[in-house]
Amino acid sequence: MPSYAIGDIQGCYAELRRLLDQLAFDPEHDRIWLVGDLVNRGPQSLEVLRFVRSLGEAAIVVLGNHDLHLLAVAAGNTKHSKKSTLDAVLEAPDRDDLLHWLRHQPLLHHDPTLALTMVHAGLPPQWDLDQARRCAGELESVLRSDDYRTFLREMYGNRPSLWSAELSGMERLRFITNCLTRLRYCEPDGGLALKEKGLLGSQSPGRLPWFQMPGRRTRGDRIVFGHWSTLGYWSGENVWAIDSGCLWGGTLSALTLDQDPMRVIQLDCPGALTPGEA
Known part of the structure; x- marks a missing residue:
C-alpha cells in the first residue's frame, strides 16, 4: 500500500490536487498522511477541508495550529482572527459537519508497522513517545468533549514554557498544545522558545x-512533522521536516513512507503570499 506524508497545505487546494496527480494517488489503495495546517492564509481552505474529509480512511490528519485557530474562531475566540482567511469555511452550509470532523482528528499519529510518528510541530525533550501519545490523547479527549469551547477560548498563550508532570488543568493542556502545534526551538533548560x-x-x-x-x-x-516553513524540507536526527513553504511560493512536499530509504517528491508552488505579508 503506497503511503505518503504531505506537508502543510494551508488552503492551497489546487497545489494539493496537482501533487496527488503527480503521485498517481488512488484513495482505494493508497494512503496520505497530512501533517496539519490544512487551512488558513491560502485561497481555498474550504475546498481542502471538503476534499480531505471525503477521502475517509485514505487520509490520516493531525491537527496544526491553524486548524486549532479555525476551531477557536468558530467557538467564539476572536483573538488573532483579523489575520485569518477563514470566512468561506465559517459561512459554508456544511460548516458544522466540517468543524465536527476537524475537531475529532488526532494531534499525534503513530504507525507501529512503519515505525513512524507524525505530529504537526514537535515534541519537548522530556517526553518519550509513550508520554507524547498520552499527552496528545489528553488534548484529543478535551477537543472531542462537550466542553471543547472552554478549552478553545483559553488555549492561546506561551505559558507555562517548561514541562512538569505536576501541570494540571488549562496550564497542562496549553503546554501540550504548544508542543504539538507550535514548537520549533527549545531553551537550554528544555523549555519552549515559542x-x-x-x-x-x-x-x-x-x-x-x-x-x-x-x-x-x-x-x-522516527518522526515526521511540518510547521516550520523557514526550515524547509530537512532530514536528520531521525526526523523528517516536510513543510517546504507551498503557501509562500516554495514547494509542496510528499515523503514516501513505505520506501526504504524514504524519498521526497516536490511540486513547485506559485505562492499565495509573499514572506513578510503575514
Missing part, C-alpha cells in the same frame, strides 16, 4: 531546534 521562528543558525545563543536537544527522549523514534 517566539523563535527563523532559519537554523539565526536563533538566539543557547537555543536549539527541538530535535537537536541533548538528551531528547524520542531520539530513537
